[in-house]
Amino acid sequence: MYLKRLELRGFKTFATYTDFLFDEGITAIVGPNGSGKSNIADAVRWVLGEQSYSVLRGKRTEDMIFAGTRRRPQMGMVEAIMTFDNTSHWLPIDFSEVTIGRRAYRSGENRYLINGSRVRLRDVVELLGKAGLGHHGLVTIGQGVADAALSLRPDERRVLFEEAA
Amino acid sequence: MYLKRLELRGFKTFATYTDFLFDEGITAIVGPNGSGKSNIADAVRWVLGEQSYSVLRGKRTEDMIFAGTRRRPQMGMVEAIMTFDNTSHWLPIDFSEVTIGRRAYRSGENRYLINGSRVRLRDVVELLGKAGLGHHGLVTIGQGVADAALSLRPDERRVLFEEAA
Amino acid sequence: MKEEFQSVFVIAAQEFSRYFETLFGGGQARLTLTDPDHPATTGVDIIARPPGKRQQSLALLSGGERALTATALLFAVLKARPLPFCLLDEVDAMLDEANVGRFRVLLEEFAKQTQFIVITHNRQTIEAADTIYGISMGEQGVSNVISLRLEGEKVSR
Amino acid sequence: MKEEFQSVFVIAAQEFSRYFETLFGGGQARLTLTDPDHPATTGVDIIARPPGKRQQSLALLSGGERALTATALLFAVLKARPLPFCLLDEVDAMLDEANVGRFRVLLEEFAKQTQFIVITHNRQTIEAADTIYGISMGEQGVSNVISLRLEGEKVSR
Ligand SMILES: Nc1ncnc2c1ncn2[C@@H]1O[C@H](COP(=O)(O)OP(=O)(O)OP(=O)(O)O)[C@@H](O)[C@H]1O
Ligand SMILES: Nc1ncnc2c1ncn2[C@@H]1O[C@H](COP(=O)(O)OP(=O)(O)OP(=O)(O)O)[C@@H](O)[C@H]1O
Ligand SMILES: [Mg+2]
């Protein structure tokens, strides 16, 4: 089971349609400060159902939508889709390829999709939960998170282990 | 006015007598992880009278004294001395060169010295205060402090300006 | 849930000690429970001693030593409860050349079981990758992407 | 004390906008008071817009953009209330090549008035130095020091 593809349209600085293809093994993402690398990490969390905007470095739905600049107008919606190779049946759903998608609008409305069909957030959470991708806090490990794990109090640090369980 | 010299003996990883000579302008300090670079920053804060051991990444006096390793015994005391060129009379004291020193013992006792004579902590604080070096929180800017300045709440951030004043 | 904590902890604790030694090229570390009699509420403590040094509180560790210790911990939890993929965002930023080298070896080992997407500025980490995506900021405040595969084939997107 | 805050703030605010543009090579930023009618208690807010981007909350800034903005702020306060010397510990760690270059230029300018001791791993920052101290960890857990002066004269201590 691995992530084959991440498609972004309107997610933060990824205004234009962007299609990342991934292989198994190691993929590196490089580039200057502020170019959009960590925004990719945010997109992954967002598609997987992240509900805390502070974790996504924002405050509300519209912070996830390309805000526009002097040279390019803002967008009205954002869409991101992750495609998983599921031949190992990690996701308990009878498809060898599974897409999980999320769309959001400036109104604040969020929509969730599995294999292109609209579902509820809880369906995404449930599917990922069964695959061990639900509460697993380590799917993306952000800038500064690693050191934070050391600064936590012992009772807070426990949560790392509980979330992975 | 500038820092001419920093002498360490027994300060954290600087077990053996170490003598840093500094010129005006820029001095770079380089080296691998854990070699002792930030310990030098701690020593500077410590000599200037720092009383918060958490700021010095420790808990008590003895954390400032070389703790020993399997190959070398711990030490019983630490001493650090900073020598300032004072020809511009930045420090309101009638010497063209001024040394500020601090010694501490495993007992927890701390001693303060100005030009080699024993003084009280308050004398050091007062002298530095008159020179604008008293509460100035920016004498050393540590790993992570810079970003923290952005994460502070507005009322906390105010302290940056008050401390420098 | 609490049974789960216990089983995750036991495996992670074992792996943490191993990964710490691998990443530091020596030294030793372990995880401990603050209240072993109460697994439902106990906290988790870390005891770490880099090679050639004496064991002291975590606070006294250097920036790079903390980053490396945290990496050992996160990999240990990942080993106890594997994920199909994991995205690392500049976890190697504070590491010197020697430590990045050991991090890279561990990452390559782990990558046999887990797909990694690694945001990095570090040459050694980049060298471990099969595919590289270069991100740049365009004039309109929009991210542009170029992909580079290991064979040197460059594709603009 | 509160008068002092006001005078420090006015100068720092002016310098902050200037240093931000210098370090980012463009864009704009300013400091604002949350409660200007009450200078004794007002907080200080930061509004920052990197070049080519739209102004958004500080939280949305990248790791490097935050480090650069914080550097502009700290230099601004230093300009308002100068110190004879200042020690910087890896403040350039998150910066890419272009940003380190601009940081270095500002540092060199500032160094005409202030002595700087800079702990760094960054080649460009090291190049700005007149003296370099190399610290290494010896076998006994003791720090060793080598100094290198710009003329290339190497002295072991
Ligand atoms: N909704 C949005 N619309 C447009 N731009 C946005 C939006 N949200 C965030 N940004 C911009 O994205 C940039 C941050 O991008 P990101 O954090 O991905 O950078 P990065 O490549 O990780 O850089 P670094 O190497 O410094 O960590 C900021 O400049 C921010 O203004
Ligand atoms: N009292 C002490 N006695 C002996 N060693 C100590 C003492 N206090 C701290 N240390 C050691 O000093 C080391 C940290 O040194 P320091 O923080 O200066 O490293 P650094 O060169 O800044 O590294 P980095 O590049 O990772 O930031 C730790 O390994 C710690 O164990
Ligand atoms: Mg980033």
Ligand SMILES: [Mg+2]
């Ligand atoms: Mg350090």
